[in-house]
Amino acid sequence: MSSVVLWVNCGPKENAKSMVDICSIGRTQRSVKVCSRIKFGSGGAVVAESLRSSEERVYEVVLKQAALVREEKRGANIEFDLEKTIEGDFSNGDLLNLAYDRCGEVCAEYAKTFYLGTQLMTEERRKAIWAIYVWCRRTDELVDGPNASHITPKALDRWEQRLSDVFEGRPYDLYDAALSHTVSKYPVDIQPFKDMIEGMRMDLRKSRYNNFDELYLYCYYVAGTVGLMSVPVMGIAPQSKASTETIYNAALALGIANQLTNILRDVGEDGRRGRVYLPQDELAQAGLSDDDIMRGRVTEKWRNFMKGQIKRARMFFDEAEKGVAELSSASRWPVWASLLLYRQILDSIEANDYDNFTKRAYVGKVNKLLSLPAAYGIALLGPQNLTKFLMR
Ligand SMILES: CC(C)=CCC/C(C)=C/CC/C(C)=C/CC/C(C)=C/[C@@H]1[C@@H](COP(=O)(O)OP(=O)(O)O)[C@]1(C)CC/C=C(\C)CC/C=C(\C)CCC=C(C)C
Ligand SMILES: [Mn+2]
Secondary structure, eight states: OOOEEEEOOOOSHHHHHHHSOOOOOOOTTSOOOOOOEEEEOGGGOBOOOBOSOHHHHHHHHHHHHHHHHHTTOOSOOOOOOHHHHSOSSOOHHHHHHHHHHHHHHHHHHHOHHHHHHGGGSOHHHHHHHHHHHHHHHHHHHHHHSTTGGGOOHHHHHHHHHHHHHHHTTOOSSHHHHHHHHHHHHSOOOSHHHHHHHHHHHHHHHOOOBSSHHHHHHHHIIIIIHHHHHHHHHHOBOTTOOSOHHHHHHHHHHHHHHHHHHHHHHTHHHHHHTTOOOSBHHHHHHTTOOHHHHHHTOOOHHHHHHHHHHHHHHHHHHHHHHHHHTTBOHHHHHHHHHHHHHHHHHHHHHHHTTTOTTTOOOOOOHHHHHHHHHHHHHHHHHOHHHHHHHHHO
16 A cells, blocks of 8 residues: 655644544553654545654564563574675684674774773673674764765665665675674564664654654664664573563663763754754744754853753663663673763763853763773672762
8 A cells, every 4th residue: 555644733632533543552651642643545544654652653662672582582593604695715603703803893993982891791792792883883874974975765775675684694794794693693683773774764854853752763763773782682681570671661761862962962063064953842942943053152041951951861861770780790881881971971061061062072081981990880789789889
C-alpha cells in the first residue's frame, strides 16, 4: 500500500480521537501524548501511523531489544567464512584478529579516553565494542565528515544495504568483518543500527526541531541507539535483579543525555552551519528565537533557557546512573567514565557563564584523568558506597 505522511494539526485531543484512535501503549506512568501525525492509505483511509509520542515509539524498540537479549537470540545466525568475502592470504582467525586490531586503532585515534576505558573489559567484549564504535563513527562521518556534502539519501540507502549484508555475514571490508563477527556472537539486533542511519537521514532533511518530542526522536536515532547496541555486548551482571527493560532504558537514557549535552555544547558551531537543535517552542516560551542564536549574545533570557536545558540533560544522566550497576562488573568502568566525563561538559557550560556561542565547553586534562579512577571506584563500590568510603 502506498501512503503519504501528512502533518496535520489535529487541535485538541478530543478532535484527534474522533479522527483516529488514540493509541495507548502500556508504558505505565507516562502520559500518552497525542501526536498529530496521520498516515493516509490508498483511497484516503487513515492508517493511524502513529499518534504516540516519540518516547513511546522508542520504548517499543527498547522492549524488543530487551526481549532479544533475554532470549539470548543472536542478531544473525550466520556461518562465518571471511575468506569467501575478503581477499587476501589469511586464515579466518588471522583476518579476524587483524580486523579487530584495526578497529582498536581507530578507537585509540579518535577516542583516546574511551579506548583507555575499554581496557578493563574482557578481551572479547572490548573488541566487540570497538567494532560497534567504528561502525557508528563511520556512519556519523558520512554526514559530518569531509565528504558530507556529497552524501545523499541514496548513499545512506546503500550504507543500510551494506549493513544488512554485514548482519548476514557478507562484510565488504575489514571493519565490517569485525562487526559481522560481533553480531554473530552477541545478541545484537539490527534495528538500532538501522535507526542510527535513519537519524543521519533526518539530519540531511531537517535543521529545526519544533518541540522536545521531535528532538527526543533525533537523539534516540543518533545516540540512544548506541546504548541499545552496546548492552548485549557489555553484558548484564548475573546477580542483577533489575528487569532487562530497566537496564535498556538506562542505556537509552545515557545516549540521550550525551546527545543533549553535545547539542548544548555545540549551539554556536551548529548555528553557524544553519542548524538549531534546540526545541523551537521552548525557545519561543523563553522569549528567544533563531535570530538570538545567530547573534550569539548571552543574555539573562539565554541563561535561564540554558539552565532548563541543562537540568533536563542531567535528568537523563540520573536515569542512566540507575542502570550502570546492573552491567557485568568489567563493563561498568568505561560506562561510568563516559558518564562522568560527558556530564562534566554541562558543568563547563555553566562555568563559561552559558556562553556556548563563542566558547567550547570541555573537560580539562586533569579532570579527565581524575575521572578515570573516580569511575573505577564507583564501578567497584557504587556511588553511595564510594562516598561513604571516602568520608571515613
Ligand atoms: C545501562 C547502561 C547505562 C549502559 C550503558 C550503555 C552505553 C554504553 C551507552 C553509550 C552511550 C553513548 C556513548 C552514546 C554516544 C552518543 C553520541 C555522542 C552520539 C554521537 C552522534 C552524532 O552527534 P553529533 O554529530 O552531533 O556529534 P559530533 O560533533 O559528531 O561528535 C554520534 C557522533 C554518533 C556516533 C557515536 C559514536 C561514534 C560513539 C559510539 C560509541 C560506542 C559504540 C561505545 C559505547 C561504549 C561506552 C563504554 C561509552
Ligand atoms: Mn557528528
